Amino acid sequence: MRSPVQPPRWAHWLLTWLHPDNTLEEVEGDLHELYTHWYNSSGKTQATLRYLLNVVSVLPPFVRRRKTNKQQPEYRTTSSLNSIMIRNYLKIAFRNLKRQKISTSINIVGLAIGLATCILIMLYVQDELSYDRYNEKADRIFRVALRLRLNGKDVGGPVLGANAGRDLQQEFPEVLKTTRIRNQGSEFVNYGTTSFKQDNLLAADSAFFEVFSIPFLKGDPKRALTEPNTLVLTEGTARKYFGNQDPIGKVLLFGSDKTPYRITGVVRNVPENSHFRFDMLTSLAGYDEQHIGWTYSMNFYTYVLLPEKYDYKKFEAKISRLAEKQIGGELQQFLQLSPKQFREKGDDFGIFLQPLTSIHLYSPFGGTELRPGGNILYVYVFAAIAVFMLLIACVNFMNLSTATAVRRSREVGIRKVLGSVKAQLQQQFLIESVLLAMVALLVGLLVVGLALPFFNQLTGKTLTISLLINPFVLAGLVAGTVLVGLLAGSYPAFYLSAFKPVAVLKGGGTAGRRSFSLRNGLVVFQFFITISMIIATVTADRQLRYMRAQKVGFDREQVLVIHDTHMLRNNESVFRNQIIQSPQVITGSISGQVPVGNTNLDNTAVMSKENPDKGVMSRFYYVDDAYIPTLGMQVVLGRNFSKSFPTDSFAVILNETAVRALGWQQDPIGRELIGHIDDNGAKTYYRVIGVVSDFHFESLRQKIGPLVMFLGRNSGNILVKTHTDKLPQFLASLKRQWESFSPAAPFSYSFLDDRFAQVYVSEQKIEQVLTLFSSLTIFIACLGLFGLATYTAEQRTKEIGVRKVLGASVGSVVALLSKDFLKLILIALLLATPIAWWGMDQWLNEFAYKVTIDWWIFALAGLLAIGIALLTVSFQSIKAALTDPVKSLRSQ
């Protein structure tokens, strides 16, 4: 029944909201009564005002709080977190873990693997993000890169002509320093009687060491590279050439013409996480380019050092104006096109700055970088995998902890009866799960230590565990693990400790289906990840197989490539003629071009005679008459070059793509094209004598482009087609013959099919990484499923017992238990299919020649997931189904 007069509702609401709960009822009632009294004596307005005033008087901070436990003031509750209790918790925890060996080890292994993966990936990501940050001025160093769109193709890159750096320093006072780096590739270096093929040669300006922070061990950084023909060694290289001797002032002889270089300094080895690497750094001083400018001979990586806290975008805008003038002028001279006309054609040019620290992960110029870069996408993918793995591992840990804890409901009951309070039980469970998590962390760290060499091999990095020694990282790991332990333990702790002892001890149902939907969601999530990983792995594997099996258009079996034959100088052809006499050799060809991998050759324009304005960007190959037969290429029209036709020096062989690009519908044989225009505009015509079928001369990531083959001398390698089963002897004989010319270079060789496989190393790595991670996810997901199956089987022991008594067969019980999981996996499959399809489609877009994503991959992934899941679940469900019902029902 409601009283006829009601106090204002909002004031009342204020009271209920702010007044302490334990005195709310009586205060509400008192004020209500007073309000009625005032209402009757002084009217509504007065009553409302006084009510409000009095409400305020009982709100915090004016109100005094009633203490709840004043009933037993003389009884002091002792904290259950004292040292005796903790010792007891630990003792019980150890006993429990020891008693349930299998579930304990499953739990530890699962979490340990999750943690280990996460730590490994963390190391990897940290390394990727640390690139070039060792430089003290890292945030002030920028690289000047060229944006150039020519004939609709992006041909820009991180390199500029020789003068860009100098011009920038002269024009803009804010450029504190500039330095250029030129990639010198590899060269034969002689010291005394020893000769090495020296890789990782760079050349740089003397300001190099003022821009980049690479400390000197010997020599003067200010003067080290100021003179021509001087060089700086790294520590490692110095040891390789000179042992413990002092290298300063010593002279190394470079190349076949033995150019002397004087050593002026020794620096520390370039850090691994640097976007360039050198073993020797030669001086650029006195280096003359024939054409100077910004876009001629673009061989120079140009870096500028800006003042502190300087907005580089502003500087970029400033130098863009200079670049417009400079590059525009060069284009005018080069192409007879004004910048405006050039842009109207749909082409474009300009320069931009790349912050040093973003070069490794964000630079778009893959092949032209000083070292192969990383990819921010992979960093994200890896980080996501790490997070997922950890999440899945934690979820499993939680599920398994819960599942094992449920077995202990009787223990909880007894403890409660004996006087244990809720808090003690909670602490018991939390301490157990934190203990388990810490053990898992230790095991995880051990796994990281063991797996690191393999992981390094896989990722091509040199990660060390030393990063983990950092106290902050360690503290973070421990804190994270404790958190995982607390979270995982919280569910059993709060759930089990809330059991009513009577209910538990009576043997009543403890089956809490309360959180079942949450756990179902977690299973779906796990299998979603698992299925996506399986799909990704299978697709990557198929793509890789496809590329390996792809008809490349030439025969790469039994082809031996002898390297650096130009070091034989004039004896190169003598050597070739000598070795093709051998009965084990079919043919041999001298050529610099090996149609595998990035050749870094420029595209050059050729025009058909009929249509001289339309240039077709083509690759040029200079080959001899043995090239096509050695590589087993198909001549589809016309003929190969031949010594019997002296006019062949003005003949070309095209590939099919080039024929199409030049627009020759009918027989192209005998037609002419413009292959060369000299500085005076005089054109050289070449006659087409043959067409070879298209072959892949780079990787399958690119489409086959137009290719023009000229007859010409192009030394560098000798390709030898052999047929032999006595390879070691054959190679030994080749080596003897090579050494008879006493060349400056050692004999070295490779097989074409090996080199072909090398091209796909990065794809292979991705596949390996995917396989690894998907097996790990499957493994962890199975652990989770196993735990869950154990849990449900345990929960339904009685049900199964009753069913069996009533005549259910083992099969039907197994089906009953497995059905629930199957549904979840099907949902996961439905979710994973579109997302995995989209992801793989994105990845495959990188390849010009790719496999299609077929439906059967998804079916396979689904079947695989279901199969694995059934196997895992059946272990538990069959066990449950085979249990004698007498056992499970006797306690009733």
Added chain:
Amino acid sequence: MRRTYLGEFEEVVLLMVAILDGEGYGVTVSQALEEHTGRTVTFGTVHNTLIRLEEKGFVQSELGGATAERGGRRKRLFRITALGSQALQEIQQLRQNLWQLLPPHTFRLSGI
């Protein structure tokens, strides 16, 4: 002798609780205060004082039955404890003793 201090307002409220004899709760106490002393105080003051008296052990309380006129909410009824009545009696006794010591001419001088 350590004695629990009893403030003037506390003393009056305690007396009211004693007078009301088991019927004392927030409303009756504040109305009685207003009626007998003419002091208008906010409800919060009375509420806080009652809680404080209870903490000091001078009164004890229990929740009484619900009545319709307060929207069905229960009252917290206060009753004086032995300690409370002893404290009141001690104060009374003390005052008595002090009055005895008062020289008889004091009030006469002040004109009463």
